[in-house]
Amino acid sequence: MNAPATPDAASTGPEAAAPATREPAVVFRGLTKEFDGLVAVAGVDLVVPRGQICGYLGPNGAGKTTTVKMATGMLRPTSGTALIEGFDIGERPLEAKARIGVVPETGALYENLTPREYLSLVGHLYHLDQHEAETKASTFLELFGIADSAGRTMRSFSRGMKQKVLISAALLHNPDVLFLDEPLSGLDANTALVLKELLRELASQGKTVFYCSHVLEVVEKVCDRIVILMNGEIIADGNVDELKNMTEAVSLEGVFSELTSTGDLPDIVRAFSESVTGSKGE
C-alpha cells in the first residue's frame, strides 16, 4: 500500500497517487448504524474489488443510503469499519475521501450558485488546480449539454439539470470509487444512456462503482454484481444469474420481489385497488 498522504496537501488527490495497493476498493466489516436504538444497518460485511460495478439494492428503509453515508464519511458507524482503497474512512478520512466521488440520493446542492461556481467550490474542496478544475468543469457541462446555463443559478434548473451538475461534481477530481445513489434520477433517456456507458468505461479502467438504485432494469444491465439488503442485513449477494438460480426467478425484478416482498403482490395490489375505489373487486 502507498504511504498515506498528508491531510491538506494535494497529494491526497487520486491523481497524485494512483494506489499501487492490491487492496479491494471497498471493504465493509461489521458496518452497523443505530439511531436511538433503532438498527438501520446491522453488521454489513462486504468486499468490492477494483473495477467492479456493485449494485446495492433493497426496499425502502433497508439501510442502503445509511450504508452509503457511513462509507462516504457523512455518518460515523455505531460499530464496524468501512475501508476505501485500504483507508479506513473513520481512521484515515482524508485519504479515503480523496478517492471517492459521491452522487447523493437527496440531490442536494447549493441552488443559489451557478454550476460553474458549484464546480469551482468542489474543485477547491478537493485541492484541484483552479485552471484545471475550470477546464474540466467546462468540458463536463458542455458534454452534458448545459454549458449555456453555466452562468445561471441552479434555482431554476430542472431535476435532471441539477443531477448533471451533481454527476459532474462527483467526477471532477477523477475518483477511484464512485458512490452513486439513484444517479439516473431525473435524467433524460440519452443522458442516462451516456452515464450507463460511462460507468462501464470507467469500470474497465479500474474504477469501482457502488450503485444504489430502485430501477432494477438498469441495475441488471449495468452491474457486475448485486447485493440485496433487507432490514439492514445482506440477504443476497451474487451476479444476476447466480441470484436467478438462487430464487428460480426469471428476472432481477422477480428475484427482488421474492426476497424482499412482505406479502403476495397480487393480494397487495387488490387490497390497494379496493381501498382506493372503496368497492370490492371481482
Next chain:
Amino acid sequence: MGGHKGEAADREHVTGAGRAGAGENAVDWRQLRALLTAGIKLDVRTSRAGVGRGKVPPFVIALMTYAVMGLLLAVGLRPQGDLFVYSLFTISAAMFMTALAVIMEYVTIVAHPDDFQILAHRPVSSRTYFWAKLGNLLFYVTPIALALTLPAAIFGGFFLEAGARFSVFHVLGGLVACVSTSAAIVLLYTAALKLVSYQRFTSIITYVHSGATLVLVMAYFLLPRMIEEDPQLLSLTRGPWVYVAPPAWYAGTVEFLSGIASPQGTALFLMAAISSVAVVAAAMNTISLEYSRRISELMSSSVEEDVSADGKPRRRPFFRLGLISLGTGAERAGYVLMDAYMRRDRKLRARVYPAFGLPLAVYATALIRGDLHSPFVASPDGGPVALQEIMGLYCIFVSLFFASALTQSEEWKASWIFHVAPLGDASAVLQGARRLVVWRYLVPFFILLFVLLCFAMPVLGAATFVLMILPLCLAAFAILTLAAPHMPMSQEIERGRQARQIAFFMLLGVTLVPCLIVLQLLMQEFPRAVGPILAGLWLSAWGAERGVRALLRRRLAREEYAG
C-alpha cells in the same frame, strides 16, 4: 340508499366539486382544523430543529428571556407609581419586541414558502387559509405577548397596589396590542407591495425589513426620552400626543378597564378597540394563498446581480482584500460560498440586514438629540448612559446576527459535500465563511460608522470609538460562533432563533453597556491610557479568535452530516 348518498358527498368533498356553491368565502372547518393542527405541529417541530432530547427548545428559552425582560422593566418603572406610565412602557416594550419577532420570522409565520406549493392545487378556500394563518399568528404571538406582559401585570397588580383587575386587563390589553402590531406588520408589507411595482418590490424587500427595524427602534428610543425630558409631557402623560401613540391607546384601555374612568380614558379605549379590529380584519383580508405565493416567490428568487460585461458578478474591493488573506482551498470554498449566498439569497439577507438597522437607528436618534460625544469627553446630559453607548452595543450586536446566519440555511442538505470532501481541517470552511463576513460586512460597516460619527465629533474621537467597538464586535463574533459550531449553511433554519437572539441581546446589554461606560470613563480620566486600552481590546479580540479557532477545529472534526 344512505350509503350512496354518503359516498356521493364524500366524492364531492374530495374533488372539491361540492364547494362551488360554498364559494371562496366559506370556511371549511374540517380543513381549518387540519391546517391549524399541521401549522402548530410544524411550528413546534421547526422550533425544535436541531435540539437534542431533553433539552429546552429555543423558543421556550426566548420566552423565559422575554419574561425576565418584562420583569426588569416592571421593577424599573415601579418608582413612577403611575399606572398609565407603567402600562405605557410595558405595553410599548411588548409591542416593540413582538414587531421585531414578527419581522424576523415573517416568511415562516405569515407567508410560509411551502404553502402555495402544497395547498394551491387543493380545494382550500382563501377564507379557510387566512383563518388558519390567523391561528398560526396567534399561536406564535400569544406566548411572546404573555411572556412580556404577564410578569409586569402581576408585579404591577401587587406592588403598585393596582389589584387583580388591573393585572387581568394589563395582560389582555398587552395581548391585543401585540396581535394588532403583528397585523400592522402584515399591512406594512402589503402596502409596500402595492406602493411599488412587483419588480421593484423584489429588490427592496430586504430593505423593508431593515427599514421597519429602524423605524421601530427610533420610535422606541425617542418616545420615552421625549416623555422623560419634557416635564410637560411627563406630567401630562394625558396630553394630546396620546392620541397618536398606539401604545398609549392600550395603556389608556388598561387604565379605563381597571376602573379609572375619564373622558380621555374612554376615548383611548375606543381608539384601541376600533383600531385593533380594523387592523386585524384588514390584515387578515390581505392574506391569501396568492399573497403567500407572491411573498414567498420574491423571497425565494435570486437577487438581480450587478454583472460586468463578461457576465461575471462585480466584486467589491473588500471581497478581494479578504480573499487574499485566505490560506487553504477549504477556506476559499467557504468564502466564495458565503459570498454567493449573501449576494443572492433574499432570505439570508432579510435575516441579517436588520442588524444594521439597529445601530443606524440609534445613531440617527442620537444625532437628532445631540447625544453623540467623543469618548474623551463626558456625555452631554452628564448621565452615565447615553445613546452612544447603546449604539455601540448594537454595533456589537451585528455580529450576533451573522454568527447565527452563517450555519443555518434552507439548503442545509447540500452540506454533505463538506463531509465527503477530504478536508484536513473541516473548520477551515467555516473560517472562510467567517472571513467573508468580516471583510465584506463588518469592516465596511465600521468604516461607514466612522464617517457618520465624524459629523458629530472630532475625527480622533470617532476613530477611537470605532477602534474600541470593532475589536469587541470581532471578539463577540468569534465567541458567538461557538454557540452553533457547525459547517456553514449546514443546519436547518430554527424557528424562533432570531427572536431568542433579540431577547438575549437585550439582556446582554445590561452587562455590556456598563463595560462601555467604564472604558469611556477611563479614557476621559486617563487620556494616556487610550493606547493601552485599545491595544488590550485588540489583543483580546485576537486571543478570542485564536481560541475559538482551536475549539472549532476540534468540534468540527467530529461533526456528522445532519441529513
